[in-house]
Amino acid sequence: MEGNLEEAVGIINELIERIENAHLNIALTGESGSGKSSFINAFLGIGHEDGDAASTRVMETTTSISSYEHPKFPNVTFWDLPDIGTPNFQPKSYLKQVNFSDYDFFFIFSSARFRENDAKLAQEIRQMGKKFYFVRTKVDSDLDNERKAKPKSFNRENVLQQIRKNCSQHLQKVGIEEPQVFLISNFELASFDFPKLLDILGEELPEHKRHVFLLSLPNISEAIINQKKATLQEKIWLKDLTSVLQPFSSLMGMSREDNIAQLQKHLNDYQRAFGVDDASLLKISQESNRSIEELKTFIKSPHLLTIKEDESLSERYAEIFCSLNGGLLATGPYYRKSYKMQLYFLETVADDAKTLLREIWESSV
Structure with missing residues (x-):
């Protein structure tokens, strides 16, 4: 409100640090x-x-x-x-x-x-x-x-x-x-x-x-999964806000490969938080007597990073960007692309958690 962007960014970063620590x-x-x-x-x-x-x-x-x-x-x-x-x-x-x-x-x-x-x-x-x-x-x-x-x-x-x-x-x-x-x-x-x-x-x-x-929290209901999703959305928004307030300094020194690696880390973090990472799927497989391969047929997030033989990971991300935004030129600066990609990853992983809850646990009751 006062036009002091540097102080605003400092306050937001302090809040993010308190959350993460x-x-x-x-x-x-x-x-x-x-x-x-x-x-x-x-x-x-x-x-x-x-x-x-x-x-x-x-x-x-x-x-x-x-x-x-x-x-x-x-x-x-x-x-x-x-x-x-x-x-x-x-x-x-x-x-x-x-x-x-x-x-x-x-x-x-x-x-x-x-x-x-x-x-x-x-x-x-x-x-x-x-x-x-x-x-x-x-x-x-x-x-x-x-x-x-x-x-x-x-x-x-x-x-x-x-x-x-x-x-x-x-x-x-x-x-x-x-x-x-x-x-x-x-x-x-x-x-x-x-x-x-x-x-x-x-x-x-x-x-x-x-x-x-x-x-x-354990994924025992869709309500809990939605609460997890909401709190992660808030954190994504806070980090994106700092990028909006300082768009140039936040991107300095970041190569395209670094950006992709960071997005991969976000996806992996969401999968762990919602219990759809490989270790969690192994545990679910053992407890439900279903193979990991069968479990992966129910969900989408493990396949988000799957690339074809003639395709690079960078091209795979570009394809997802285009499908989300109607073309890379329409998405604006990178931080807007990253923000939308993180939300897309989060939405996909949360949906996977709900699918597993319905298909595996509720069906066994």
């Missing part, structure tokens, strides 16, 4: 066997038998702090904290012992009723200005048990309402006013309250941390 530290606490480890594995897309999986042994009690980095986004870390109330971790000293200030927010887990120590911990967290969320796990098992015990009178919604009511009442008795409890199943993340929990987290996180949080 943001770290998210998520703490999980709760009694042994409450499903913390299963939640971590499900969120990170790690099988329980994988070497880097969080331990899910029923009788194991967490006596030290364990960290689990996201396999694709190492700046997102889950911290499995010791159970509060054990001899070595009493409520009054717990937050100091577990390095409270290191975490962005807390999940407090239970597979039954929340305990008095859970409520005390929540109150301490609130007093120190951090967010916490009560997570009641294993509701799929509760529903199954209730269905078997009362096959004639079983009502799914009534059972869920009763579980939520019991948890809330117990927390209210120990001093938590209007507690919000999220019912989840670690084996059915797309069901129950998990999507609602993600929405609330997305709203309450700072903008730069919201970006990395959304990218780290």
Whole structure:
């Protein structure tokens, strides 16, 4: 507005840097066997038998702090904290012992009723200005048990309402006013309250941390895929805006080959973020009993860079540019071409993720 382009570019670049360097530290606490480890594995897309999986042994009690980095986004870390109330971790000293200030927010887990120590911990967290969320796990098992015990009178919604009511009442008795409890199943993340929990987290996180949080989410619904796509579109737009404000300096020293290599990197990054890269496809292949070749018949992004024997990669990109813009001469400066190409790559990869969700996971239900 003031015509100070240099300052404007500096502000935008600072915002982009904050987004790209943001770290998210998520703490999980709760009694042994409450499903913390299963939640971590499900969120990170790690099988329980994988070497880097969080331990899910029923009788194991967490006596030290364990960290689990996201396999694709190492700046997102889950911290499995010791159970509060054990001899070595009493409520009054717990937050100091577990390095409270290191975490962005807390999940407090239970597979039954929340305990008095859970409520005390929540109150301490609130007093120190951090967010916490009560997570009641294993509701799929509760529903199954209730269905078997009362096959004639079983009502799914009534059972869920009763579980939520019991948890809330117990927390209210120990001093938590209007507690919000999220019912989840670690084996059915797309069901129950998990999507609602993600929405609330997305709203309450700072903008730069919201970006990395959304990218780290598992592809369990088209809504999540759309959220990932929107946050990446915003980042593409911010970077394009800096090119618009300084079109000459941003292109100095960049050869055509450098530009193509940069576009290839963008495509590869999008494929990793949406789980349609080669490593992700291999994992999907193993879990769905479908070959990688079959999976690639459903999607388009692996073929975007495919070139013919008599064609160069540069010519392949020129062909895509023309198909998007009606000819290279109509596209304007390179940064406009790059912007449109990135959006095209992003749209294609996001559509691929939705296709795999429908063809592989939803068809197996």
